[in-house]
Each structure stands twice: as C-alpha cells, then as structure tokens.
Amino acid sequence: MLTLPWERIDDSSPIAAKMAAWAAREIIEQRFAPGILLTEAELAAAQGASRTPAREAMLQLERWRLVRLVPKKGAIVTTVTGSERRDLLAVRVLFEVDAAHALKSASGLEPVAADLRTLLDRQRQALNAGDTLGFASADYSFHARIIRSGGNAVVDEMLTTMGPRLARLTYQAVIDRPGSLDTLFDEHAELTDLAERSDADAFGALIRRHIDATHFA
Amino acid sequence: MLTLPWERIDDSSPIAAKMAAWAAREIIEQRFAPGILLTEAELAAAQGASRTPAREAMLQLERWRLVRLVPKKGAIVTTVTGSERRDLLAVRVLFEVDAAHALKSASGLEPVAADLRTLLDRQRQALNAGDTLGFASADYSFHARIIRSGGNAVVDEMLTTMGPRLARLTYQAVIDRPGSLDTLFDEHAELTDLAERSDADAFGALIRRHIDATHFA
DNA sequence: ACTAACAGATGCATGCATTGATAGATGCAA
DNA sequence: TTGCATCTATCAATGCATGCATCTGTTAGT
Secondary structure, eight states, X not given: OOOOGGGSOOTTSOHHHHHHXXXXXXXXXXXXXXXXXXXXXXXXXXXXXXXXXXXXXXXXXXXXXXXXXXXXXXXXXXXXXXXXXXXXXXXXXXXXXXXXXXXXXXXXXXXXXXXXXXXHHHHHHHHHTTOHHHHHHHHHHHHHHHHHTXXXXXXXXXXXXXXXXXXXXXXXXXXXXXXXXXXXXXXXHHHHHXXXXXXXXXXXXXXXXXXXXXXXX | OOOOGGGSOOTTSOHHHHXXXXXXXXXXXXXXXXTOEEOHXXXXXXXXXXXXXXXXXXXXXXXXXXEEEETTTEEEEOOOXXXXXXXXXXXXXXXXXXHHHHHHTTTOSHHHHHHHHHHHHHHHHHHHTTOHHHHHHHHHHHHHHHHHTTOOHHHHHHHHHHHHHHHHHHHHXXXXXXXXXXXXXXXXXXXXXXXXXXXXXXXXXXXXXXXXXXXXX
C-alpha cells in the first residue's frame, strides 16, 4: 500500500530497519531536535543492538535527509528549511499532476476515489485522537494513493524515499499552523469528489492550489 | 557538476564508495551479466577489502537498482526491462520539461546553452574514441544539466540516484542500436540550438519527442 | 597564540551465529 | 529394480557483534 517505514516494521524486520524507523519517528516527532548530534553508539544502545545495524540505519536516515552525515564526526539532525519544503512539495505535485494526467487517458479516477475516501477518514480519526504522526502518515498515504495510480514504478520508488520527509513536513504543519488543517481537509474532500466524478483536469488544477494553500499560506 | 559515481571517486574516497562505483561500472559494461549472483565476499576480495564496506556498497547498488538484494542469499544483477526503461525515461522527461518550464519564467535558457554545447562535444569525442561508458556519462550530464537548471534540490537528489540506471540504459542503447545515435545527436544539437534561442516551448516539446525516438524506436 | 596531547566518533576488519538452499541418502511404491 | 518423494546433513552467505586504527575537534599547557 506504499506505507511509511514505521508502518511496515514488525518483530521479524532486520534490526537496521527497526532502528531507522524508530529514529525517523524520534526526529519527526521532534524528540531528536534539529541540530543535535546523533552517534552510532547512542542509537545502538537505545535499541540494545550493536553499531553495525546502527550504522546501516544512519545511512537510511541520511537517504531520507533526516540527518546529515559528517565524516568522522557523526550525524546531525537536519532542519526543515523553506527551500526544502518548496522543492519537496514541488516534486510531489509534479508527480500528482502527472499521475492524474495518466489516469485521464487510462482507467479513470473511479478506482482511486474509494481509497481516497477511506484515507480521508483515517486522517480525520487520527486528528481527533490527537495522533499527529498518524495524521501525517494518512496524509502521505492520501497523496501516495494518487501518485501510485500513475503506475510508474520509478516514481513509486522516489515517493517512498520522500515519504519520511513528507511526513515530517505535514507533522510540522499540524504543529505550527493547526488552523490550516481545515483547508487541507476541505481540499482533500474536494479532490475525492472530483475523483469520483472523474474530472481529471479540475483534479490536477486543484492539486496545485492545494499545495500552496496548505504549506505556503 | 552532478556527475556519475565513478567520475567523482578518488583515492581518498571511502572504500565503500569505491567498491560501489567499481561494481556499478562492471554491471553497466556487462562484465557482470544480468542474473548472476554477487556476494559480499567476492566484492570484498576483488577490491582487497573486508566485507563491511562491501556490504555498504551492496546497499548502494540496490538503491541504484543495479542489483536486487535477496536476504541470506546474495545480490542478483538485475535485468533492464522494457517497463523500467519506460518508467525511468518518463521521470527524466518529466523533470526536464518541468525544468524547461521553470527556466522560461526565470533566467532563460542562455546560461545553459554553452554547457550543453560543451557536453555535446564530449559525447561526440567519447563516441569517436569508442568509449561507450564515457558516451553514456556525457549523455547523462547533458540531460542533468537541463534538469539541474530548474534549481530544485530534491529533483537533483533523485536524478543523482537515477544516474547509474540512466547510464546503463544509454550504454545498452549504444550497444544494441548504434544507428539510433545519429538521431540522438541531431536532437541534442537541436535542443542546444533551441536553448540558445531561448525557445522554451519548442524545447519542452522536443524533449518529449527525443525520448521516444532514442529509446523506443 | 600556538602546540600537543586527549577523547570521542567513525572507518574498517574480523569472528560467530543463523538461515536458506542443495546434494545425497533413505525409504516406499510401482 | 527403478523412479520418486522426503528427510537430513552440509555449506555458503548473510546478519550482527566486537575490536582496533584513524581522524577530528578540543582542551590544557606553555
């Protein structure tokens, strides 16, 4: 279903994957603050494992751009800058619009609509429960569902890589500007409506406006 | 300059990076054939190092999708499928068209044109010298220069990740259909011309046609 | 201010346990 | 007796732990 790392970890997952998912959540939920230095030894100790999987987890975290690896020094938790937000969301919207375009000349939006409705509900439930990370995850899944419908495997891979970063953005949007959530919900609902009516052009146009309203208001 | 891995390795690079770059070339130049099984020990022995950096290199190779990592078994060199080609180039063209669009409303195409001319020469020289990988690398740089001009850091990252895969595609196009190179050259030259004339619309349109002609003829 | 020693962290090597595949042996049925 | 399925022992490769060397930033001392 193209979910976020911490949603697909179970007990049998490799330790490295567990540690990466755990650390990603720590960073996104700001228990590891931007700027602080993480070490392999710390990570290993925190998870009761050795440095080897910890190192592997560090590489993952760097791939997700949640930390910046400084040779012979450590891993510094990154700050979400304005330009990162802009660039990241520009790519997401690029993928979304492209997927919407692909859908128009293919199977249509109907198969997607039901899933979007479900994911929208999940978002609302998470928010009501005060589960900010759950909300961010559901928001990611909502957009991922649209993009995935384009059927491009390479796009899928890239979106998966972007996942934790996108979740981090949404998490911060919820924390920093809770008022923007109403708009977000309205637009997601509208997107779902348009999907149900298979209006791909309006769908694409709304996606563009949606980004601006939610993250750059 | 946004180059390929084996172009930015020097003696002081980490062993893991060296091994990954070396193995990537072995795969792209088909000394490691699709389907064969690579092991960490092999890689380590071939480079006179231990398994630890070899493992790290394996993770890179998997990220580049040059191998598929099978747990407790090894790394299988992937095959370039038709769908991979389609999806990969679809993403490249998506980035290119977007970059061209961004340029139109920004600084214009002129600053890019000179670089494209240089890279086009590099392609021709590599081909004359029978340096197929050099040709593929220059081709990548040509497209990368266009995309990078869009100024989106996230796009840059993704393109970098795609680099070895794109080089592999071009390498195989040269090997399999050398006749297609004339078309490729003509179109790259035409793109350069359009860039010099700052005709962004024609530029974008030609990019789309270019992909089809080179890789799906 | 400059230098030198120190401490902490990575980079890399290596050893051990675990696991998945495979070849060979074994037993049973036709 | 031969063919086939199954079971087992072995082996190769990873997953992980750990130890040592190297490098970098810092701090104490002159």
